[in-house]
Amino acid sequence: MNRSKRALLIVGSPKQERSTSYALLSYLEKYLNKHGIETETSFVLKLLHESDGIDRIIASINNSDFVILAAPLYVDLLPAPVILMMEKIAGKRTSTSEHQPMFIAIINSGFPEAHQNRLAIEFCKMFAKKVGFLWGGGLPFGGGAAINGESLEQAGSRARFARPAMELLAKSLADGMGVPDKAVELISKPIIPKFLYARVANRSWVSQAKEYGMHKQLDARPYLE
Amino acid sequence: MLELKALLLDGFDDRTHETESVEDLIMSSLESNGWTLEVVRLRDLKIAYCQGCFKCWVKTPGVCVIDDAGREVTRKIVQSDLVIYFTPVTFGGYSSTLKKALDRSISLIHPFFEKTHGEYHHKRRYPKTFHFIGLGVLSERDNEQAQMFSHLIERNALNLRTEKYALSIIYPGQELEEIKGNFDNALLKVGVIR
Numbered sequence: 069m070n071r072s073k074r075a076l077l078i079v080g081s082p083k084q085e086r087s088t089s090y091a092l093l094s095y096l097e098k099y100l101n102k103h104g105i106e107t108e109t110s111f112v113l114k115l116l117h118e119s120d121g122i123d124r125i126i127a128s129i130n131n132s133d134f135v136i137l138a139a140p141l142y143v144d145l146l147p148a149p150v151i152l153m154m155e156k157i158a159g160k161r162t163s164t165s166e167h168q169p170m171f172i173a174i175i176n177s178g179f180p181e182a183h184q185n186r187l188a189i190e191f192c193k194m195f196a197k198k199v200g201f202l203w204g205g206g207l208p209f210g211g212g213a214a215i216n217g218e219s220l221e222q223a224g225s226r227a228r229f230a231r232p233a234m235e236l237l238a239k240s241l242a243d244g245m246g247v248p249d250k251a252v253e254l255i256s257k258p259i260i261p262k263f264l265y266a267r268v269a270n271r272s273w274v275s276q277a278k279e280y281g282m283h284k285q286l287d288a289r290p291y292l293e
Numbered sequence: 294m295l296e297l298k299a300l301l302l303d304g305f306d307d308r309t310h311e312t313e314s315v316e317d318l319i320m321s322s323l324e325s326n327g328w329t330l331e332v333v334r335l336r337d338l339k340i341a342y343c344q345g346c347f348k349c350w351v352k353t354p355g356v357c358v359i360d361d362a363g364r365e366v367t368r369k370i371v372q373s374d375l376v377i378y379f380t381p382v383t384f385g386g387y388s389s390t391l392k393k394a395l396d397r398s399i400s401l402i403h404p405f406f407e408k409t410h411g412e413y414h415h416k417r418r419y420p421k422t423f424h425f426i427g428l429g430v431l432s433e434r435d436n437e438q439a440q441m442f443s444h445l446i447e448r449n450a451l452n453l454r455t456e457k458y459a460l461s462i463i464y465p466g467q468e469l470e471e472i473k474g475n476f477d478n479a480l481l482k483v484g485v486i487r
Contacts, residue, residue: 082345113342142343143395144448145386149342152389180406180413187386187448190441194384266406266413273404277351286404288354289419291371 075100075241076132076169077109078125080139080150084111086217088176089138091227092209092234095220096136099238108132112139112149122156129157134241135169135201137192140212141177145188154195161199171201172237172247174255176212180265182256184210205247207233211259213269229254299323299330299485300373302366304380304391306336312379315428315463318473319377326485333369335390338362340397349400355418356400363397371401375424375485382429382462385441402453410451417454424457424483425450428476431464457483 077097081087097107108128115121129135139146146154173192175185189206196203209230220227220234233255240248258265277283301319305312316332323330340363348358357364370376380391387395403418427446431438443460450458459479463472480486 082342087345140345142345143392143399144445144452145392147343147345148389148393148396151383151387151392154384155389158384184412184448187441187444190444191384191386194438194441198384262413263408266408270405273351276347277354280352282352282354285354286350287418290355291368291401292419293372 073105073133073242074131075105075107075134075136076125076128077107078135078137078153079109079111080137080146080153082113082147082149083140083217084113087140088209088212088215088217089140089174091215091218091220091223092174092176092212092230093136093138095227095231096234096238099235100241103238103242105134105238105242112147112153116149116153122153122160125153126157126160129161129169130167132169134172134204136172136174138174138176139188141175141179141185141188144184145191146175154199158195158199163198163200165200168200168202170204170241170246171196172204172241173206174209175206176209176215178211178213178269180211180258180262182208182210182258184208203246204241205252207237207247207252207255209255211265214259214265226259229257229259297328297375297485298373299328299375299377300369301330301332301377301379302370302391302394303332303334303336304378304388304394306388306390308334308336311430314469315379315430315472318469319379319428319476322473322477322480323485326480328375328485331369331373333366335366335394338366338394340366340393342393343396343399347404350404354400357397359397363394366394367398367401370398370423371419373423375426375483377426377428379428380430382431382435382438382442385438386445409454412451414452414454422453422455424485425453425455426459426461426476426479426483428461428479429463431462433465459483 077093081089175188185208233251236251402415459482461479
């Protein structure tokens with residue numbers, strides 16, 4: 069009897085359970101499970117703090133058919149802890165390692181344009197190549213910061229493209245294929261017009277600063293000489 | 294006379310004869326053009342990971358809430374005229390050691406979005422911006438990684454709102470003289486050498 073397929077879901081956000089990355093993977097997980105794919109979730113920050121964290125993630129990788137990383141865009145690439153995890157994995161695997169799971173990257177950012185996540189996806193593709201993962205594709209989610217740590221269900225219209233994209237991804241993986249073009253197309257759609265996104269975001273910074281009484285100090289230049 | 298300051302952020306995990314030789318030649322090129330250079334070896338500093346809290350934008354604007362060397366590195370970046378990111382090219386990008394410091398430096402930009410070059414980016418916090426050079430070391434001849442690194446420098450320059458930036462790649466087996474020649478071309482591009 070063939071065993072069920074398994075997916076390792078890696079949350080690459082330092083915000084862990086309160087992140088958009090986790091929200092995406094949690095939603096995806098439900099649909100993977102519905103398609104009979106078993107799942108395991110790992111958090112990058114937690115595994116880096118464990119003395120045997122990398123060995124355990126390698127063991128999980130060896131036990132998985134799919135490795136799915138969700139991470140936010142930091143300075144045009146992935147957060148440093150995710151890069152460190154990748155460096156450590158690259159210390160233990162090569163391009164010709166025996167077990168080669170499919171690797172998928174879901175990158176979300178605060179910029180409204182999905183294409184700003186493209187380079188981070190290319191970075192993930194290069195990582196996959198170096199460590200002997202089959203590249204399954206990437207999903208660039210612009211404006212993902214609007215999810216703000218809520219579940220995709222709670223996020224309502226802010227996740228109206230992300231939800232079906234994750235559903236399509238789950239189905240495609242269950243069929244043994246990688247990221248479908250339709251999922252990329254959906255998740256790349258702006259949630260609202262970009263100029264409006266920028267306006268809403270800027271107002272949000274002001275209201276967040278008001279909570280600290282700092283809304284008139286946003287332009288501070290503490291390191292000006 | 295106005296002092297022109299360069300800052301080199303060393304993102305290597307180990308100090309080697311090669312990295313020292315490169316840092317020496319960079320020092321020599323800059324000093325001969327009247328610049329001062331400070332080298333910061335990031336591996337020797339205690340820099341926590343960015344928590345993604347955005348408090349450097351809304352609670353303590355311009356300053357990270359984590360009180361460690363990450364703050365000092367950001368201050369040095371802001372107060373430099375030229376910043377050199379010296380890193381092993383890692384999957385086409387920066388090492389985690391360099392990236393940790395860069396993640397923590399987003400307090401140097403302002404939270405507000407504005408449109409530039411047809412895209413939305415954060416606006417500048419400071420009136421003066423620094424020029425920067427991405428100096429990447431490839432461990433193997435890999436044009437794809439070199440191209441990705443070049444693209445990364447370009448995207449970073451757009452986000453930093455910096456006008457002058459350049460790329461210099463060090464290939465395996467390259468002689469120091471060739472490395473110096475390529476780096477001097479980068480200095481020419483950013484206006485250090487006129």
